[in-house]
Amino acid sequence: MSALAEAEVALAAVAANVDTVTAVAGTDLMAVVKADGFGHGAVPVARAALAAGAGWLGVTSTAEALALRAAGLTAPVLSWLHRPDDDFGRLIAADVDIGVSTVPHLHAIAEAAGRSGRPATVQLKADTGLSRNGAAGHDWPDLVSWARKYEVEGGVRVHGVWSHLADAETSGGPGVDRQLAVFEEALGIARRVGLRPDLVHLANSAAALAAPATRYDLCRIGLALYGVDPFGAAGPGAYRLSAAMTLRSTVVNVKRVPAGTGVSYGPDHVTGRPTTLVLLPLGYADGLPRTAEGRAEVWLGGTRRPVVGRIAMDQCVVDAGDLPVAVGDPVVVFGPGSDAGATAGGWPTVAEWAAWAGTSPHEILTGIGARVVRRYRPGEPAIPRVGVALP
Template identity: 45%
Template structure:
């Protein structure tokens, strides 16, 4: 009853688009279940399209990708204090290292297994999250150089994350990143990859590309900008969220709809019940906000309070054309006539990332290779 169709051609197209724009290595981030699309589905398609590395936030996500059959390079960078780096080394997972303790822990795991570990050093250039602060760089870089010379680790890359706080701040962060790269080289390490840009800088700031970029939402075909659509950026939204009509009922004027009767039908009409709700990631606050879905290719409004498992639409003049089981599209590619996910995020005063990443586990992720649903 609840399906998120994931277009493999769209993902391949989006990764190819990023490669075209940058000409360098592309790291495709599939954290949080591939931003709600299915991490393994997206990882496989991205690697087919030429992605250099698949990125996750944490080690558990990376190991799950290995278990699902993804054998390409994987990088993860957000570690709990009890993370078992031996698992990462054993599974050939590259680690983002943010401090000296993590580096030494990784070295111990590599020595224990008799296997060289691969890492990317993460430095904080102004976002103030994880990553080594500038005062810790010299000691971290010196230790990394020592361990690399001993054959315990390979320092494949160095990276940071932009705050997206405007061009001036981006440039200040880039200057700090340049200092970090220079410091690492002075310590005797030449990183193969330097990555600073995420989706926004990848699409809008070529001077921040370095020789690798790290994209999330762009790989899924969504715009990171309020003033640009996916189509304007040359991207194709990969997810189409679908459900179906499971009940139809004609009602007279004055009929209250769903909990609280905060919607009352002004005229006789037909209501259709759709079995997807806030437990599936459909924001409850969409009720009464002006959100709509498509039925039989036509936009129809959501009416009444959204429940945990279901919501109601007023199908009005379409009633005679509809039957049980007819598809309902909640959002998808607007170029195909579907509501864009940005309708939801705009009404909720949030970002499209949050909406897609919040699609719940009851929604079946179905990879679609081609136009056929």
């Protein structure tokens, strides 16, 4: 490879994940491609998801929505995070559904619709317990009443009502039931003022897979779209999601060192015996979290080897032990793992890197930096064999 590192994205895996979730959920799906498709590339992922049967695309900004339209994607798009002084006219002109959580946002959207001469299509978001975006209970009646007024006047069309779950990943927990009850109450209030939304949606990836009562008309899938089980290895079921990204690099330096050799800054790590150290041209600027130091592993020479010492901005060090290693040898930082599972020695997974760093897979995937080249393989198998030779 010519780049120092590459993120290989298997679009066939994206398509397979759409099929898997659709088979379980039995509803239409919104492929969430915000944050440049969780670092995978929004446009290629969107095309793969739509070709596999997803009916919607989800983003969080005007720029993200318009980038999809500029790429020629005409599928329905919901964009849900905006300032009240955003240029909503551009979203209206691009036929993008606008998520609305406050009355000031709704007023601004209606004004933009009046200037554009065409109604805005909106989806009203209720805060059912996440306490982020969305109208809280005391604000919700005012929001839906204004929405109905604008709808009657022809300024907006209320296409959907939705919310977001706080903890659907906790199997059997009471949080989902509480939020579901609040959501049903919000729906009732909206209908009593005369709103008749075409779409009602609440489920995220975890709920789409394991909480049937939350599925309604549409499930929004983010993490599952990219092949990461939202429940982790110990979660309910075996959903056979296929990881879409494999992060690869190559060895750029090799040195044999004696016991007592300090490694990287500090040094925080000192070798306990003679060993071989190899240098990888990937660091925290490329998305390897420093909090994974001392726990992280990579796949090198047909086995897992530990990352040792501090992860620097541009590089990190791997203890290769007594492996015969040479400059240019391939390394997999994370990938789909294997059918046998990580404990049997498969490639490290993004979920493992998240656990080593004390964070979520979302942060690992979206943190893969711009210096890492993305390469796309539309048709290769989603899950490679353990120990397969790397191209």
